[in-house]
Amino acid sequence: AVPHGAAPERQAILPAPVLEMKGVTKTYQRGGWFGARAVVKAVHAADFTLNKGETLGLVGESGSGKSTLARCVVRLVEPERGEILFHGADLRPLSRQGWLPYRKRIQMVFQDPYASLNPRRSVGRAITEGPVTHGVPPAEARARALELLRLVRLDESAMERFPHEFSGGQRQRIGLARALAMQPELLIADEPVSALDVSVQAQVLDLLAEIRQRLGLTMLFITHDLRVAAQICDRIAVMQHGAIVEQGPTAEVFGAPKHPYTRALLDSIP
Numbered sequence: 001a002v003p004h005g006a007a008p009e010r011q012a013i014l015p016a017p018v019l020e021m022k023g024v025t026k027t028y029q030r031g032g033w034f035g036a037r038a039v040v041k042a043v044h045a046a047d048f049t050l051n052k053g054e055t056l057g058l059v060g061e062s063g064s065g066k067s068t069l070a071r072c073v074v075r076l077v078e079p080e081r082g083e084i085l086f087h088g089a090d091l092r093p094l095s096r097q098g099w100l101p102y103r104k105r106i107q108m109v110f111q112d113p114y115a116s117l118n119p120r121r122s123v124g125r126a127i128t129e130g131p132v133t134h135g136v137p138p139a140e141a142r143a144r145a146l147e148l149l150r151l152v153r154l155d156e157s158a159m160e161r162f163p164h165e166f167s168g169g170q171r172q173r174i175g176l177a178r179a180l181a182m183q184p185e186l187l188i189a190d191e192p193v194s195a196l197d198v199s200v201q202a203q204v205l206d207l208l209a210e211i212r213q214r215l216g217l218t219m220l221f222i223t224h225d226l227r228v229a230a231q232i233c234d235r236i237a238v239m240q241h242g243a244i245v246e247q248g249p250t251a252e253v254f255g256a257p258k259h260p261y262t263r264a265l266l267d268s269i270p
C-alpha cells in the first residue's frame with residue numbers, strides 16, 4: 001500500500017498491519033445431560049487490526065470471548081469462520097506443517113504462568129528449550145536466557161531454580177522471559193497481571209511497557225480491568241457477548257466512549 005517513490009520517512013509512519021482479524025466466529029458445542037446440547041456463541045464476526053509496534057487492548061467482562069478470540073490466533077481454538085491475517089497471510093487454512101514457522105513468531109503469555117511453565121523443569125530449561133528446539137545452539141540459548149533474566153530483573157541464579165520457588169510476580173516475569181526467548185514479532189498477553197496483587201501488577205506492567213519499548217514489540221493485551229488497559233494500551237477494542245462493539249485510540253474510547261456498553265463498563269469502575 002506504500003505509494004511508489006514515497007519518501008522513507010513517509011513510509012515509516014504508514015501503519016503496517018501485523019495481525020488482522022476479519023469476521024472471526026467461534027461457537028462451542030457443549031454436550032449436556034442426557035444428550036442435550038448447549039451452543040455457546042463465544043466470538044461473533046470479530047474484526048480488528050493490530051499495527052506494528054502497537055499495543056491493542058482487548059477488554060470486556062469475563063465471558064465476553066476475549067480469550068477465545070486470542071486463542072484462535074495461536075491455534076488453541078479453531079474458529080469456524082473468518083480470516084486471521086499475519087503480515088497479510090491467512091493462518092487459518094495452514095496445515096500443521098505450514099503453521100510451524102509461525103509458532104515461533106507469535107508467543108502467548110497467560111494469567112497463570114503455570115500454564116506455560118512445567119513445574120519439573122528448571123527456569124533455565126524453560127527459557128532455553130523453545131529456542132533450542134528451533135535450532136538455536138544451546139550455548140547461545142543460554143546466553144540469551146541470562147540476558148532475558150536481567151531484562152525481567154531476576155538474578156542469574158534463577159536458571160537453576162524451579163518455578164515453585166518464585167512468587168507470582170516473579171513467575172509471571174519468568175513466563176515473559178520464556179516467551180521473549182523466541183524473539184516473537186507478536187506477543188499475546190491474556191490477563192497477564194490479573195492474578196497478581198495490585199502493587200505487583202504495577203511492577204509487571206511497568207516492566208512490560210519498558211520491554212515493549214525496547215524491543216519494539218507488537219502486543220495484543222487482554223484484560224477485564226480497564227485501569228490496567230488504560231496504563232499500557234495504545235488502542236482499545238471493547239468486546240461484549242463475543243462481538244467487538246467499539247474500538248479506537250485509548251484516550252478516545254475511554255475519554256469519549258460511543259457505545260453504551262463501553263459507558264456502562266467505565267461507570268462500573270469504583
Ligand code: ADP
Nearest residue numbers: 028030040042061062063064065066067068069
Ligand atoms: P473471556 O476470556 O472474555 O472471559 P472466554 O473466551 O473465556 O471469555 O469465553 C467466552 C464464552 O465461551 C463463555 O461463555 C465461556 O463459557 C465459553 N467457553 C470458553 N471456552 C470454552 C470451551 N472450551 N468449551 C465450551 N465453552 C467455552
Ligand code: MG
Nearest residue numbers: 066067068191
Ligand atoms: Mg479470558
